[in-house]
Amino acid sequence: MRVYFDNNATTIVDPKVRDAMIPFFCEYYGNPNSLHQFGSETHPALRVAMDQLYAGINASDEDDIIITSCATESNNWVLKSIYETHIKNGEKNHIITSAVEHPSVIAVCKYLESLGVEVSFLPVNSDGVIEIDALKDAIHDKTALVSIMWANNETGMIFPIKEISDICKEHNVLFHTDGVQAIGKIPVDVQDVGVDFMSFSAHKFHGPKGVGALFVKKGLELIPLLHGGDQMGGKRSGTLNVPGIVGMGEAMEIAVKELTCEGNLVRKLRDKLEDAILKTPDTFSVGDREHRVPNTVLVSVKGVEGESMLWDLNRAGIAASTGSACASEDLESNPVMEAIGAEADLAHTALRFSLSRFSTEEEVDYVILHFKKAVERLRAISSSYAYTPKNHKSGL
Numbered sequence: 001m002r003v004y005f006d007n008n009a010t011t012i013v014d015p016k017v018r019d020a021m022i023p024f025f026c027e028y029y030g031n032p033n034s035l036h037q038f039g040s041e042t043h044p045a046l047r048v049a050m051d052q053l054y055a056g057i058n059a060s061d062e063d064d065i066i067i068t069s070c071a072t073e074s075n076n077w078v079l080k081s082i083y084e085t086h087i088k089n090g091e092k093n094h095i096i097t098s099a100v101e102h103p104s105v106i107a108v109c110k111y112l113e114s115l116g117v118e119v120s121f122l123p124v125n126s127d128g129v130i131e132i133d134a135l136k137d138a139i140h141d142k143t144a145l146v147s148i149m150w151a152n153n154e155t156g157m158i159f160p161i162k163e164i165s166d167i168c169k170e171h172n173v174l175f176h177t178d179g180v181q182a183i184g185k186i187p188v189d190v191q192d193v194g195v196d197f198m199s200f201s202a203h204k205f206h207g208p209k210g211v212g213a214l215f216v217k218k219g220l221e222l223i224p225l226l227h228g229g230d231q232m233g234g235k236r237s238g239t240l241n242v243p244g245i246v247g248m249g250e251a252m253e254i255a256v257k258e259l260t261c262e263g264n265l266v267r268k269l270r271d272k273l274e275d276a277i278l279k280t281p282d283t284f285s286v287g288d289r290e291h292r293v294p295n296t297v298l299v300s301v302k303g304v305e306g307e308s309m310l311w312d313l314n315r316a317g318i319a320a321s322t323g324s325a326c327a328s329e330d331l332e333s334n335p336v337m338e339a340i341g342a343e344a345d346l347a348h349t350a351l352r353f354s355l356s357r358f359s360t361e362e363e364v365d366y367v368i369l370h371f372k373k374a375v376e377r378l379r380a381i382s383s384s385y386a387y388t389p390k391n392h393k394s395g396l
């Protein structure tokens with residue numbers, strides 16, 4: 001059996017999404033910017049896809065959704081553009097983010113720091129979420145931008161995004177959120193929350209890889225990311241990825257439609273898995289379930305390296321993760337575990353399971369079985385784990 005429980009890294013393309021994309025490879029393959037019919041016959045599908053994206057996040061017609069190649073690009077673009085317009089050529093010099101952002105935010109912030117920008121990396125509590133008071137304390141009159149994720153990729157914890165947005169408004173500070181792990185898992189309404197910029201990526205919600213987007217609230221301007229043929233209103237030139245955009249639109253529409261019903265099923269499966277894991281002595285999960293996206297659980301298995309667990313599970317055909325996919329080739333401890341204050345030995349034991357609407361109960365049962373086997377095998381040979389009855393409790 002093969003079980004894919006690494007859906008926060010990427011997801012299977014929904015067959016309905018694939019079917020929607022196929023005509024745009026060999027049938028309607030024209031360049032949308034060409035004047036002939038090969039170009040123009042792509043337009044109706046592009047319009048439908050853009051409508052699906054606007055509807056999916058409840059953007060208004062006057063807002064912009066600009067297609068990018070991935071969320072890493074969207075995150076880079078916002079941060080570097082605000083640097084150009086508000087910091088390098090303006091009066092501000094401060095950006096606030098959190099210590100648990102995806103590397104595509106953290107690394108850009110560190111780069112901007114090297115250019116002289118003051119960056120506040122807000123710490124998180126033991127649930128892996130920032131404290132609102134810390135944000136209030138950090139904001140000052142030189143703050144140009146707050147960039148805080150909607151939901152965390154490792155823990156699945158949902159951030160108090162509406163409160164953050166309100167504080168930004170009070171202080172007249174722009175607010176960007178990395179919405180990658182929220183879309184398709186919880187309702188995302190950019191108008192209700194009042195975000196200024198939001199990044200997202202199709203391959204995280206059963207769309208294709210290589211296509212993402214940046215929501216930009218009406219009236220806000222970014223410097224063009226790519227100069228060239230003036231596609232995307234001159235903001236991001238480059239021939240449009242027609243199959244990708246069609247696929248992202250379709251994936252968004254399905255994700256939103258399936259949200260409540262499939263979300264509840266995914267939650268049930270995740271809870272079953274988590275409950276079974278926590279019955280194993282000395283295992284912990286991070287963050288309160290009610291404030292987590294329904295598909296994710298980050299566990300820590302005392303005395304067992306996350307990588308060893310990963311390889312045992314992999315031998316049984318099970319895919320999980322010890323950190324975000326981009327960072328998973330180095331054997332450092334999970335940075336989010338470190339940020340929540342886990343001791344170094346626990347931070348090395350992190351293991352993330354992320355399910356999807358394609359996950360089944362049979363798969364969960366199979367993972368529970370092999371999880372228990374792997375823990376038993378690895379603890380038996382672990383020099384750092386000695387089981388005593390008083391270890392026998394779960395919960396963080």
Ligand SMILES: Cc1ncc(COP(=O)(O)O)c(C=O)c1O
Nearest residue numbers: 070071072102153178180181201
């Ligand atoms: C929270 C978050 N932001 C950004 C990204 C980067 O997305 P992409 O692969 O589209 O560049 C990821 C991918 O893991 C993510 O989880």
